[in-house]
Amino acid sequence: MISLGWICAVGVGSGILVYQFVGWLRAFAVKHLIDVPNARSSHRTPTPRGGGIGIASTLTLAWLSIGFVERDLRILCGGALFAAVAGLGLWDDVRSLSARVRLLVQLSVCVGTLATWGHLSIVSVPLIGVVRLSALGPAITVVWIVGLLNAYNFMDGIDGIAGIQGVCAGLGWLSVAHYFGAVDATTLAAVCVGSCCGFLGHNWPPAKIFMGDVGSTSLGYQFAIFPLIARRPVDDAWQEGQLVVVALLCVWPFVFDVAFTFFRRAARRQPLTQAHRSHLYQRCSDRGWSHQQISSAYGLLAALCSTVAFAWVLRPQSSTTAASVLVCFLIVPPIELALAAFPRPGSRSR
DSSP states (O other), X not given: OOOHHHHHHHHHHHHHHHHHHHHHHHHHHHHHOEEOOOTTOSOSSOEEOOTHHHHHHHHHHHHHHHHHHHTOHHHHHHHHHHHHHHHHHHHHHHSOXXXXXXXXXXXXXXXXXXXHHOOOOEEEETTTEEEEOGGGHHHHHHHHHHHHHHHHHHHOOSTTHHHHHHHXXXXXXXXXXXXXXXXXXXXXXXXHHHHHHHHHHHHSSSOSSOOHHHHHHHHHHHHHHHHHHTOOSSOOHXXXXXXXXXXXXXXXXXXXXXXXXXXXXXXXXXXXXXXXSOSHHHHHHHTXXXXXXXXXXXXXXXXXXHHHHHHHHHSTTOHHHHHHHHHHHHHHHHHHHHHHHSOOTTOOOO
């Protein structure tokens, strides 16, 4: 079992490293990676992007360090796959790539992930029991990884929102992985928390630098594969299935926003690959809610979901905690829809 002292050291060290690195990076990004506002933007002044390089670099270093120290080929392969996702995001930040190229690389990473870590096979549904995915497991795993990787990217549209989600989801995974004794996943979760905290020092509204695709896609991929790398080496179907629910619940505020927007646009026969400003968090901004208010609201929802997920892991047989999981899934949608529908008091919505 990894000690709490080590967890704190890793988290604090990652936060300081990222904060200092992003501070240095801002001077470079101001000249070479400027995000100029357009009709779809939520910001009004040109702002440097690419601050997520600090998060991606620190996580890549953590992956490779664990792999070399433990001489674990799977961890080293995982680090290489993570670096590929980060590299694709950085390339897209510097020179925009087509959706086809991005999807091709992401699917290639999924193939490598399945070959390295296997696939999701079991879901432990609260109050119901274990549901086996059978032959659908590999396909569901690919959809989950590609979906969350892109969802996290889509949600990185206002100051602080992607960073605060990363902190909350990282804390959720840190608690769960430590409880299950998954040392590697615990360390990576601590790095996630620290890195996002360090980045938020520059990105909390008003942002001095944006995360960029390099950071958002890296975090999306990391949170997508946590249920794979946090599994116990022993055959524990219930625990393995719990991790799937934990993975979804920790990022549920982001997942619901993206899923609702996707199906809403599909129902209206709007182009699904075309950039737009119809996500719920963007509509909140249009209703006059500030970036700080929106990011704080999404952060509180993520913190609630992550806390309930850990409580359910601690007491999986309790009907109260199991019901709390279902309640979390149910209360996030109306809260996000209400924020997007009603203007902030005293504001002039668009």
